[in-house]
Every structure is written in structure tokens, then in C-alpha cells.
Amino acid sequence: xxxxxxLTKKELYSYFSSPIAYIILIATVSLFNVFFYLIVEQNxxxxxxxxxxLMEFMFVFLIPLLTMRLFSEEKANGTMxxxxxxxxxxxxxxxxxxxxxxxxxxxxxxxxxxxxxxxxYFGAPDLPSILSGYAGIWLEGAFFxxxxxxxxxxxxxxxxxxxxxxxxxxxxxxxxSFAPYFTGPMADFFTQLSTRTHLENFAVGIITPSDLVYxxxxxxxxxxxxxxxTNNKLWQ
Amino acid sequence: MLIARHITKNFGSFRAxxxxxxxxxxxxxxxxxxxxxxxxxxxxxxxxSFLAASSGEVIIDGDDVSKQSLKVRKKVGYLPEKxxxxxxxxxxxxxxxxxxxxxxxxxxxxxxxAKVLEECHLDHAKHKKIATLSKGxxxxxxxxxAIIHEPKLLILDEPTSGxxxxxxxxxxxxxxxxxxxxxxxxxxxxxxxxxxxxxRVLMIKSGRLVLDSSLxxxxxxxxxxxxxxxxxxxxxxxHHQEHLTQPxxxxxx
Numbered sequence: 052x053x054x055x056x057x058l059t060k061k062e063l064y065s066y067f068s069s070p071i072a073y074i075i076l077i078a079t080v081s082l083f084n085v086f087f088y089l090i091v092e093q094n095x096x097x098x099x100x101x102x103x104x105l106m107e108f109m110f111v112f113l114i115p116l117l118t119m120r121l122f123s124e125e126k127a128n129g130t131m132x133x134x135x136x137x138x139x140x141x142x143x144x145x146x147x148x149x150x151x152x153x154x155x156x157x158x159x160x161x162x163x164x165x166x167x168x169x170x171x172y173f174g175a176p177d178l179p180s181i182l183s184g185y186a187g188i189w190l191e192g193a194f195f196x197x198x199x200x201x202x203x204x205x206x207x208x209x210x211x212x213x214x215x216x217x218x219x220x221x222x223x224x225x226x227x228s229f230a231p232y233f234t235g236p237m238a239d240f241f242t243q244l245s246t247r248t249h250l251e252n253f254a255v256g257i258i259t260p261s262d263l264v265y266x267x268x269x270x271x272x273x274x275x276x277x278x279x280x281t282n283n284k285l286w287q
Numbered sequence: 288m289l290i291a292r293h294i295t296k297n298f299g300s301f302r303a304x305x306x307x308x309x310x311x312x313x314x315x316x317x318x319x320x321x322x323x324x325x326x327x328x329x330x331x332x333x334x335x336s337f338l339a340a341s342s343g344e345v346i347i348d349g350d351d352v353s354k355q356s357l358k359v360r361k362k363v364g365y366l367p368e369k370x371x372x373x374x375x376x377x378x379x380x381x382x383x384x385x386x387x388x389x390x391x392x393x394x395x396x397x398x399x400x401a402k403v404l405e406e407c408h409l410d411h412a413k414h415k416k417i418a419t420l421s422k423g424x425x426x427x428x429x430x431x432x433a434i435i436h437e438p439k440l441l442i443l444d445e446p447t448s449g450x451x452x453x454x455x456x457x458x459x460x461x462x463x464x465x466x467x468x469x470x471x472x473x474x475x476x477x478x479x480x481x482x483x484x485x486x487r488v489l490m491i492k493s494g495r496l497v498l499d500s501s502l503x504x505x506x507x508x509x510x511x512x513x514x515x516x517x518x519x520x521x522x523x524x525x526h527h528q529e530h531l532t533q534p535x536x537x538x539x540x
Contacts, residue, residue: 053387053393054387054388057384057387057388058388061373061376061384064375064376064380065373065375065376068375068376069375128371128372128373128374129367129369129370129371130371130372130373132332132337132365132367132371133367133371133385133432134388135337136335136336136337136360136363136365137360137385137388137389138357138358138360138361138388138389138390139388140357
């Protein structure tokens with residue numbers, strides 16, 4: 052566990068030692084603030100449902116930018132050889148990188164907790180639905196990060212990693228839009244595949260086992276695939 | 288310390304390492320010679336468990352590299368051809384990170400980092416960002432990370448590649464200082480460097496081991512045409528000529 056923490060700290064240090072982390076945090080939260088004001092002003096309700104859906108859409112754009120460098124940079128700089136010849140397991144390397152990005156993402160989400168305080172000042176928001184909304188958006192980000200991490204392990208080119216991540220995240224996000232063109236199981240498949248379908252429930256305070264399974268199995272699957280992808284036997 | 292038995296490595300239809308066998312005793316400094324593309328880096332990557340051999344086995348200090356990889360990695364320090372450095376870290380931060388992931392006990396880490404900083408003459412550069420260091424310093428930081436966990440075997444892949452003469456002298460002196468502490472295997476295609484520090488030479492040609500001999504024996508061998516001792520340069524060239532069985536002629540360079 053100590054080695055995973057060391058890897059996580061190294062990744063976070065790498066982010067916060069450059070202006071990129073601060074720019075991403077400030078720019079994203081500022082954008083959320085503007086939309087928060089506009090949505091509350093328009094809806095005149097003490098709920099964050101629409102904010103969560105907006106966050107989800109924004110994270111489809113943002114997360115590939117965060118994850119594209121995770122493995123690609125190590126491969127391009129030759130430091131992957133350093134990690135893979137140190138007494139580290141592949142799982143430790145994958146978890147160290149994943150947890151670093153999850154920590155960064157949690158800080159980003161944490162900065163929006165002020166929205167609850169603001170709407171509470173003006174009314175009586177439904178706390179359970181807001182908590183479940185935050186749980187949903189956190190799980191969704193964790194899923195997106197796991198996808199970005201997997202894609203980053205496939206290539207040493209950061210641009211390619213970002214582009215492939217965009218294709219996958221957009222496909223997942225918009226897959227529900229294809230459902231009307233199909234009937235029966237195929238329509239269900241496209242609806243259930245979409246991240247929007249699953250976040251909708253969380254955003255209105257409903258946590259169902261199927262939604263939890265969707266996110267958790269997606270995260271575990273991507274992390275396991277990343278672990279195999281980093282196995283240098285596959286590079287030979 | 289190191290036993291390599293019938294190591295072969297194929298990349299598709301290309302055979303990069305072909306049935307190589309050798310043994311290295313504790314405390315030896317062994318030079319691996321070969322032209323670019325001869326298979327030196329592939330061999331070193333197999334020895335460090337970065338690549339798996341297609342066939343054959345490598346035993347380091349009694350442990351099989353493929354079966355007890357994590358255990359072996361604790362005993363091996365490795366400097367790849369391109370030093371694996373994180374430019375955004377300072378030298379000290381990087382070495383501390385290397386110590387953490389290489390199982391240096393937490394109560395010894397600070398001491399160990401200070402020790403390698405001194406040993407590699409990096410003390411005055413410890414707070415500098417790695418991105419700002421010259422090539423010679425980067426190489427020294429690379430060696431420092433390779434010895435941070437006190438490995439029994441140190442593997443260095445072309446440690447002087449791309450350095451100026453002064454930097455080469457510094458790096459070679461640093462490697463020489465490892466002589467009494469650990470076994471060293473280093474690759475190079477610069478023969479004079481091997482002559483300066485190695486006790487034994489392995490020469491690889493097209494993935495095959497064509498010479499395995501002590502440096503003294505190699506240098507004692509005479510050029511039949513001139514009755515003069517051969518230089519390592521001449522031995523190298525003779526092994527890379529097409530007709531290996533032909534004696535070296537006078538004037539061959």
C-alpha cells in the first residue's frame with residue numbers, strides 16, 4: 052500500500068508542480084459557477100439535478116485531458132522501464148495512477164459543494180437527493196477516469212490517447228440517443244449502455260443496484276484491462 | 288551471481304538474442320560489447336525482467352528472473368540507455384521516490400538518499416529540477432536511482448552514450464567505485480571505456496555471443512602478422528568481419 056501511495060503522491064506532485072492543475076481547477080469551477088447561477092436563476096428551485104447533468108457533459112470533455120498523459124507520458128519518456136524494473140506489481144502501478152487522478156477529481160467535485168450551502172441559504176433543499184447526485188457524479192467521473200487510464204496505456208502518444216477516450220466517452224454518453232431507432236432488446240441495450248441513463252436516477256435521489264453495478268463493474272473492468280495492458284509481455 | 292542459460296528472444300520472425308549462455312561471479316565488472324543493434328539492450332532488458340525471454344532462463348543470486356521477478360528486482364539496479372527521469376521533480380525528490388518504490392526502509396530512506404547524492408557527486412544539485420540538468424548530471428542521477436536500494440547487481444546500458452569526454456570520465460569513475468560493492472554489467476560500443484573498467488568482456492554479434500573472455504586474456508592474444516598484442520578495437524573489428532576464421536592482417540583497423 053505504501054508504494055501505491057508513493058506513486059499516487061508522485062502523480063499528484065507532477066500535476067500540481069505545473070500551472071495546468073490550477074488552470075483546470077479554476078477554469079472548470081468558474082464555468083460550473085456560471086452555469087449554476089444561470090440554472091438556479093432560470094429554474095427558481097433549490098435542487099442541483101440540472102447541475103449534475105451539466106457536470107456530466109462537461110466531464111466528457113475534461114477527463115480525457117486529465118488522463119491522456121497517465122501512461123502515454125511514461126512510455127514516451129522511457130520511465131515506464133523504470134517502473135517496470137522496480138519491485139512494483141502492475142496492479143500497484145495502475146492503482147497508484149488511478150488513485151491520483153481520482154483524488155484530483157474529488158478535489159474538483161469538492162469545490163462545488165458550496166452550491167449546496169448557497170441553495171440551503173435560499174430554501175430547504177432535499178439533502179438525500181443532493182448527496183445521491185454527488186455520489187452519482189463521483190462514480191461517473193471514476194468510471195470515465197478508468198476508461199481514460201485504459202486508453203492511455205495503449206499508446207505513447209497523448210493526443211491519440213485523448214482522441215480515443217473522447218470517442219469512447221461520447222459513444223457511452225450519447226448511446227441512449229440511438230435507442231429510438233431500435234426496438235426491443237437493442238433499444239434497451241443502447242439505453243442501459245448510456246451513462247446519462249444511470250446518472251439520471253442518482254440526480255433525482257434514486258440509487259438502484261443496477262446503476263451501482265453499471266459504474267462499479269465498468270471501473271473494475273477498465274482497471275483489470277489496464278493492468279493487462281501494462282503487462283510488458285503484451286508489448287513484445 | 289548471474290547465470291544466463293540459452294537465452295533466446297524473438298520479435299516476430301526476427302531473432303534479437305540467439306542462444307546466449309554466460310555466468311558472472313560476484314564482484315566482477317563485465318563489459319558487453321557489440322555494434323548498435325547487436326542485441327545488447329534486449330539482453331539487458333531480459334536480465335532486468337523488463338522483457339521475457341522467448342526461451343532460456345536467467346538466475347540472479349539464486350532466483351529465477353521469470354518466476355521470482357519481484358524478488359530479483361530488489362537485487363538489481365538498472366540504468367536504461369535513456370535515463371528514466373521525471374523532469375518536474377528535483378533530484379532529491381526523485382531519489383526519495385525511487386527509494387520508496389524500491390523497498391528502502393522508511394527509517395533508512397533519508398540516509399540512503401544522502402549517501403547516493405554524495406557518492407554520485409550530486410549534493411550541490413539536489414534541489415535542482417531534473418529538467419535543468421546537463422546530460423552528464425542526468426546520467427549521474429540515473430546511476431544514483433539504480434544504486435539507491437543497494438542492489439547486488441548493477442546493470443548499465445550504455446551509461447556514457449552521448450556524453451562529452453569530461454562527463455565520460457566522471458561516469459566511468461563512478462562505475463569504477465562500485466567495484467567493491469556490487470557486480471556490474473555494462474554495455475557499450477566504445478571499446479576504450481570497457482578496457483578502462485571491465486575485467487571481462489562479452490561480445491555480441493547479431494544476437495549471438497561470439498566472445499566471452501577475461502580482458503587480460505583478450506589483450507594478451509597476439510596479432511599473428513605483427514606479433515604485437517591486440518587492442519580491444521582490433522578484437523572487436525576482427526569479430527565483426529565476415530571471415531572470422533581469417534587471422535587479422537597488418538594494418539587492419
